[in-house]
Amino acid sequence: MVRGTDDDADRTHAVARDGSRLPQGQFPKYRLFDGVCRFQNAASENVPCDLFLLSWTITVGGSPPVNYNKETTKRLVDSLADLRAQLRSNENGHGKIINLLYTDISQQTRAADVALVRNGLVR
Secondary structure (H helix, E strand, O other): OOOOOOEOOOOOOOEOOOOOEOEOOHHHHHHHOOOEOOOOOOOOOOOEOOOOEEEEOOOEOOEOOHHHHHHHHHHHHHHHHHHHHHHOOOOOOOOOOOOEEEEOOOOOOOHHHHHHHHOOOOO
16 A cells, blocks of 8 residues: 555556556655646646545455554554655655545544644644
8 A cells, every 4th residue: 555566456547647557555656746637638738736645545345444444544654754754855756745635544543643744734
């Protein structure tokens, strides 16, 4: 979920504008995010996109096991801290931030804390 070295398994949607396959993992995709949507408009023009959705979800057999997801979501805090240390800021190399966060569960996981810190509302 965090890092991957292979192409994304989603054959339908995991394709960049140039037709290349996107990598697995949320952080490799975030590093590639440059503020332009993957798809062009009807006039074949690039469309600005300033939102990056970090999807931190695990689903097994169609239903997410709550206790397992709680521990995984708790690791989000440490994983984002590691990423920030690697990037030396909240931004990726293109000046973009993770501004949407999607998790399976938020109770007792600190997901809301992550959102507040990432948006500069608390330190």
